[in-house]
Structures are given as structure tokens and as C-alpha cells.
Amino acid sequence: MPAPAAAPPPSGLSIAHLQNNTAKWWWADPGLRKLTIGIACGFAVTVNNGYDMSLMGGLMANPQFMRDIDHPDANKLGLIVAAISLGMIPSLMFAPAVADRFGRRIAIAIGYVIVIAAVLVQTFAIGGWKMFAGRFVLGFGSSIVFVGSSPYVAEIAHPRNRAETAALINCNFYVGSIISAWVTFGTLNIKSNWSWRLCTLLQLGPPVFVLSLLPFAPDSPRWLVGKDRVDDAHRMLAKYHANGEMNDELVLFELEEIKEAIAAEKAYRAGSQYSAFFKTKGNRHRLFIIVMVGFLSQWVGNGIISYYLVDILKSVGITAPSQQTGYNGGLQIFNLFAAVFGSLMVERVGRRKMWLTSACGMLASYIVITACSAAYTEKGNKGAGYAVMAFLFVYFGFYDIAFTGLSVAYPLEVLTFSLRTKGIAITMLSMSCALFFNMYVNPIALQHLAWKYYFVYIGIIIFAIVVIYFFFPETKGRLLEEVAEIFDGPQAHVSGDRHDDRQDDFLDPDRKGSADEVEDSKV
Template sequence: MTIGNVYIISAIAIIGGGLFGFDISSMSAIIGTNQYKCYFNQGSVPCAGPTSNVQGGITASMAGGSWLAALFSGFVSDIFGRKKAIMLGSIIWIIGSIIVSASQNIGMLIVGRFINGFCVGICSAQVPVYISELAPPSKRGRLVGAQQWAITWGILIMFYISYGCSFIKGTAAFRVPWGLQMIPAMLLFLGMCFLPESPRWLARKDRWEDAHAVLTLVHGKGDPNSPFVTRELQDIKDMCEFERNNADASFLELFKPNMLNRTHIGVFTQIWSQLTGMNVMMYYITYVFAMAGLSGNNLLVSSSIQYVINVIMTIPALLYVDRWGRRPTLLLGALGMMTWMFANAGLLKSYGTYAGPGGVGGHTPEASWSVTGPPSKAVIACSYLFVASYAPSWGPVSWIYPPELYPLRVRGKAVALATSANWAFNFALGYFVPPAFVNIKWETYLIFGVFNLAMFVHVFFAFPETAGKTLEETESMFTDPLGPKYIGTLPWKTHIATSKALLLEHGEFDEEKARAYGHEEDVAERSASDTNGEVPKL
């Protein structure tokens, strides 16, 4: 049995994102526990845990493996298929989790997390490609963006599992949650067995009958001659024919003049998503809230609230990102995050004091700055508002946007390159933040505020709108010097290609063409309303 419902397909595939979320909160919830600190202690002070540099290395090791795997995942995906690449990632995760949960020392822990990173690198790069190549244009944003929602759920679930296990005495407090991480990977592997391969990958391998069958299953409701299936298959044929006659699919093509602009946009989408400062909130929120005077169970419970906010605030993006568009979502998100980062920097500078070399409590040097009273509550509130700004914007859109930018022949490799940039900076920031809190203290927030300002400017002047367009139409937006009539020329003049904007011919709404573009919801909405044939303007 092969599943053809795009929502069920996405729900299974995005479990790969949940694995990344599991890793994030398993570290953030565990690094503050005495069991972890005592077992992996360094130095002469009992139960002080690893040094800030070593803890940064432990945290960043997963990102290091993810960077390496993401970089090569495009080759694996292009050779064996999107589906098999994701299944391979799930097997790697199980192996890494076994090593992590059995860790006898810091070296073994780092190796296990590095292997786990191989899975996250493959899945984080290829799951968006897989879903984007299966989803209709009108639903692509919400389906690909669901990967970020899976990440937020993974963070939330594993945090509370780790929190519950923190009451266990001995090393089981961290071995149990690290071992439980294997369960979703097993579910991902089994679920992928029932999913179809990407029709665009099948077409690239000249398996046209299989590609047609997948399109019929997923989009045609069993009808191989449905308008959407017919149009999609023809677009794929045209694109494959063009690519065979005019271009190669080598990795170096991404750096040629006609592709370099897209390469830089995709890569910087992922770089900026890391430089927002979300790493500070996800990996090291216990340090931040310790500076605000929280400790013990209050510290862990208060930290978990941001994970709940992350889950809830991702939902609006899944529902409306295809209507809002990619550009406005990224721009507003950058403004919001910049505001809360600068606010936290100002609060810590104005009302905080240096906590000494041992940090707050004398055992956490990363909690180097102390703030009390109402300003401490304001720091916590700004931290929550920062997460609420990231969750519906850069969180999901950083996964949605890159797969939409590239032609079929290099999509796997291009998204792999962009995702590898994500993990390179994830690694750098995972390693950088603990020493930064120790050495530059509150100025850490100032740095991330400036990054958010820079990304706002960059998005405004360089990132075009891709929402609502088929993957083949996005290609024409970059290759046609004039651009299609509904797109415009400069990035800040581009628009969302909804059925109302895209499917207007001779002043009338073309229902047959709307169905061919996959805009079934707009057709139904139009049929239910009395518009007298008038198509609303954007």
C-alpha cells in the first residue's frame, strides 16, 4: 500500500525534523542537572560539569555532523532518491542514539552526537526537497513549513521527558531520554516504507510511468488525466528536456553566474536563521533564566514555557504563509526579533551586575550577569516574545524558501548546500555562546540584535517572492530577464502568485486553469461567493 494524501505524507516525512528538536531540548534540559554535571565533571570543583568551552563543543558536535552530512546529502538524494536518503538518515540516528545513551565519557558523548548529526543533516536538507516536489503550489508552504512545527514538537516533548527523568537518581536521568530518541527514528523508517518517491526525481531517472503514477496517486485522486496531473507532468517534461539540452547538474553549477544569485539567497536564508539568536534561546535558555534569578525546578519549568510558545506560534505560519508570502513574513520576523534582542541587551546593561567568575550561584560561569526584581521579569518576557517572533517567521520559512529557488537538476545539491550553511553556523554558535556569556556577557544580545537588523536589509533588497508559484515558474522568474508579467522585476516588487493574481485571463477567472494549478480551495471559495465574475486584485 502506498499513501497518496499529501498531508499524511508530510506528517510522516517531517518526523525527521522532530529528531532535531529532540536533540535540542535533550541538551538544554539535561545540561543543568546535577546528574549530568557530576558524571561529566571537569576540574576540581565537584559537580561543576564540563567547562564552558567543552560544553560548547559537546553541544556543537551534533551540528558539526549535520553540516558534513547536509553537504553530501544532495549527492545521496540525487543517486538513490529522496525517500531512501531520509530512510538512511533514520538508521544513522538510531546508531548515534545508542552511542550517546551509553556514553562513558565526554569523548564518547561527542562521537555519538556527531553521528546523530549525520541523520539531522540528511533529513533537514532532503525532507523539504521531498515535500516541495510532491506538494501542490497552493499548499507547499504549509506542508514544507510543517518540518519546523515538527522540530518545535520534538523540542517540547523531549524537554518534558528530560525534565521528568531529572528526578531519577544516577546516570539514568540522562541515559533514558537519550535512549528514547530512537523511537521516532524507528517510526520514520517504517512510515517512509509506505510513501511514494518524488515524481520529479523519478522523471530525472526517466521513470516516466512511475512519475505519472505518483502524480495520479497524490494529486489526481486516481484520475491520470486530471488537469493538475496533466499540467504538472508536462511542466516536468519540459524542464527535464530543457536541462538535458542546456545545462549540467554538477555541484559547480551552483557557483556559475546564472545560478550564483540563487545560491547566495538560499545559503543566506539558512545562515540568517541561525544568526537570529534562536540558538541562545533553545540550547542555553537555562543560562539566560539563571541570570534572571531562576533556579531549580522553577528554572526548568520557566524554560519549558518558551517551547510551548514555539509550538503554538508556529501554527499561524502553517495556516497562512502561502497567503502572507515569504518576504513579508521574513521581514516582520526580523524586526520583531531585533526589537527583543536590543531590549534584553538594554535591560541587562542598565539593571544587571556582573555575577563574578563563578556566575550566578557560583557554579555556572555562563550565567555571568545577574538581574533581579522587575527587570528580571522583563528579561524573561522579552525572551518569550523573541521566540513568539521567530516561530511564525524565520523558523518555518527558512525551510520553505530554499527548495523553491532552484531548478530540478540541482535542487537536491543546492538545498544541501544551503542546509550545510545552517549547520555550519549552528556549530559555530553552539560553540560560541557559552564562552560569549562568560566573556562578553550582556553584549551577546547586542550582537544578535545587529544581525537581525542586517538580515532585514538583506531580505528587502535581495529576496524575491516565491509563494504560490510552481517550482518551474520560480525557475522562469530567475532565468527570464523580463520575468512573467505577474512577478515583476526587482525583489521588492515581486508578489504572491495566488489564483486571483495568476489565473486572470481576458478579465475573467479561468476555473479550469485554476484547478490545473492546484488552487482547488480558491475555486471552492469562489463558487460559494457571489463575485459576479470579478477577480479581486492583490
């Protein structure tokens, strides 16, 4: 068995003393405020994904919706819910090629046009199989958007807050969940099928929002350098990371890091094909991590709770639709705060500690949920039923502090530029396969096994803890280009012989310095 994946010594030139023409807080800085347009475009896809996940849970509590999809049995209902994950799989075959060849913004735009068409099909569908078709197309478009948008956010973010920004990508999942949970709650009293049509139609919001802003968002500087548009990348970094100062020390350092890293990848043909994941030990390690992140992010018990919360609440005596949708709305609000808290702590605490804390906490709370569900089902203990409701919050609190943010941010960090869109597609494929299993199998298993089915997820969480402990390295305090050294050794860092120093001070935006200070730090 390999040794635990502890963090290797940090490397790379310290950027703590590099002069940077930005204000202390992003909202007080013109360049960083402009950058939020692009970041908001990247965040929107997870708003849509979160809206959909909470939407299906809410709509299954809506009698009108269940009538309009022909009161499907557990098998058909599982297929309808899982259609979005099935639709993601075929688009992942070509989405990375679109994002790498035409740019992240173009991939986002193409995906959202497909999403808009899918939402209209889903909204005006009557019948279970028509709903299935709409959700399939929705998944197809959403995965194209995700492959373009998540690397885009990580690649345009200022290095001072890149780790937190990347972790916040998936936190917006709960923004969509909150909106959806309360919309489905509020429309329950509409006496027509618009009680659910309106809920699905509102999925047009994020695509329309993003398509109106994309023309004003910048291209990824890493994509620009990859297309030999170095001057354009320089101008982008100067405009958004230094308020137009072309000779800003941080901007020049970033540009040089990106140029050298991409030149090295091209020289070694590191990312021209998916087969690159199998050619080196470092890439095989990356592949194992991104596949595990994809599966584990959906297979640690969260999928059964998110998509089949209504069934779980029914199993502990909560049967009124208003109670079910109200509980769902409160849970999503709690999830958002917990996820944002976890994302803001990733650079302070470190990814590895966050992963392990999250997984161990989920294991403990899931054991309690299983025991209390058994007590309610077997003995009719109402107190045990209320305990289940309480510990669902505890469980998600632990899930959110790491799995919500890091399930996207961590793969983005461990992947090199030329592997990034392909790796995110592999992560998405793993997630989609895991989601399909969850959505299709879970209702059938719950129907036949009830609380006993939870033991499967207890076993998976234990497996997750082992995988994280032995194979997930720490990436704290590194630029995107510097993370490669963890996997590929010192030769991966192509910027020459550099002084070894932590970058923690750089996280403090008050720290600024001159070129003389940089030279002093090398002595």
C-alpha cells in the same frame, strides 16, 4: 546597491480552473490522506532536530548528567553541544548524490540507520568525549535525512497546499522541543543516570517510526521524471493528487510542467555539478539566498537562547532546575503555535512580508532583552529580570512566524529540481557552520561578556533586515517550476507562451472547472 527585491509580475498558466478530483479538505480525501504517510516521513527529521536542541538545554539543568560528562568547563561543554553540527558537515559532501541517484526515500532510510546507531552510543556514553562522539555521529546521519526529506515533502505535496506544507516542515522542530523539554523536566527526580539516559534513548522514536512507514510512501514525481520514469510519475500524481484519475486536468498540467522543466535543466546542464551555482546570474542569486538563509536562521539570536537558555535564566535570577526546565517547556509550546500560525499564513501574506515582519519584530524585542538584562545585572532590578523572561516569548513569536518555516521552505522554492538537494546541502552546511560557532563560542562569550554579548546579535539582525529587503524576492502564488522565472527570466519557463494570471483562486479547493473553462480563461 541593488533595488529592493520586490515581486515580479506573476506568470504561467493560471491553474485556478483546472479540474481536480479531490475533496475540499485533505482529511476528507482518500488520496491526500494516503499522501500524509510520505509527508509525515519528511516531517520527522525536524522532530528529531528539535528534540535534540531542547534536550541539551534541559540536560544541562540535570546535575546527574553534568556529573556523568565530567563537569566540563565552558570550552569543553561548547564542543559537546556543537558536536552535532560538526557531524553534519562531512555527510553533506555526498548526501545530495545519494538523494539524487537512489531517491529521496533511500537517502532518508540510510540516514536514519546511522541516527539509530548514534542514539545508542549517546545513551550509554559515560564521559564528555564519548558523548561528543555520539553527538557527532548523530549529526552525520541527521544531515543525510534532512537533505533527502525536505525536498521530498515539497516535491510530493499537492500544489493546493504545497506552500503551507513546505513551511510546516521546520515547525515540527517544536514538536520535538516540547516533548524533550517536558521529558527532561519529568525525569529530574529519577535517582540514577537514567534521569538523562531515558531522555536520549527516546530519540529512537522518529527513526523507528519513519523506517516502518517508508515502504508505503510514494517516490517523488520529480525524481521519477528525472530518471525517465514518466509513467511512474504520472501514476503517482494521479493516485495521490486526483484519487487515481489519470486524465485529471491538474495532474496532466503538473506532469507537463515537471517534464518540461527537467528537460530544460538537462539541456542546459543546469544542475549537474555544484559549479552550476556560479554559472548564471540567477544561480548566483539563488546561492546567495540559500547561504544567507542558512547563516541567518541561526545567527539572529535564537541559537544563544535555544542552547543556552539555562545560562540566560541564571543571569536573571532563575536558578532552580525545575523552574528552568518548566520555563523551557512552556516556551516550546508557545513556539509551536506561533510557527504553525506563520506557516499557514505564508501564501496569504507572502514570503517577503513575513521575512521582514519577523526580522523587525526580533530586532525590537532583542533590544528590550538586552536593556533589561543590563538593568538586572548592573542594578539588581528583579522587574527587569521578569521582563527578560516575557520578551523571550515575544522574540520567539516573531522568529517563529517566518524564520522557523521559511528557513526550509524558501530555499526549496527558489531552487530548481536539479539544484534542490545540492542547495539544501549548502543551506545545511551554512546552518551547521553557524551552529558550531553558536554552540562553541556562545558559552565562552556569555561567561565573559554576559548581557553585553547580545549587542553582537542586534547587529546581525539589522544586517538580516537589509539582506531580506534587497535580495529576497516574493514567490507567492507559483508552482515550484514557475519560481525559476523570477531568477532566470521568461526563458526559464519552458511551457511556451502562457496567459498571465494569479493562482490565488486555486488555493480555494472549492474552485473546480472544466477544460472549456480553461480555454475560456485564455481568451
